[in-house]
Amino acid sequence: MIEHREEIMLERARELRKKMTPEEKHLWYDFLKNHPVRFRKQEIVGNYILDFYCSKAKVAIEIDGAQHYTSESLSYDKKRTDYLEGAGIKVIRLLNKDINKNFENACKNIDSIIKERIK
DSSP, X not given: OHHHHHHHHHHHHHHHHHTOOHHHHHHHHHTGXXXXXXXXXXXXXXXXXXXXXXXXXXXXXXXXXXGGGSHHHHXXXXXXXXXXXXXXXXXXXXXXHHHHHOHHHHHHHHHXXXXXXXX
């Protein structure tokens, strides 16, 4: 049963890598892919698939679109963040508009957090 769940999650992560949103693509190709500290996209941690994850700094980056503003999604995101923070992972949540309208500052913020966590 556990192996089947893991297979399903692996397949879902692969699918999400192939179908990244424009904002995920922008952040990945224009910043994270060549960052000096390695990031992985659509990384499985526990029962969750993170948009981006840096294991060295234990930082997850989640890019939230409009679907994250329903009460159900907000509750799910809180549960997910609580789980990740309980595992010592810092969660950075960015809105699509952060990527589209304030990309440079979003990148500076990510970089600052990464540097602080790997000191």
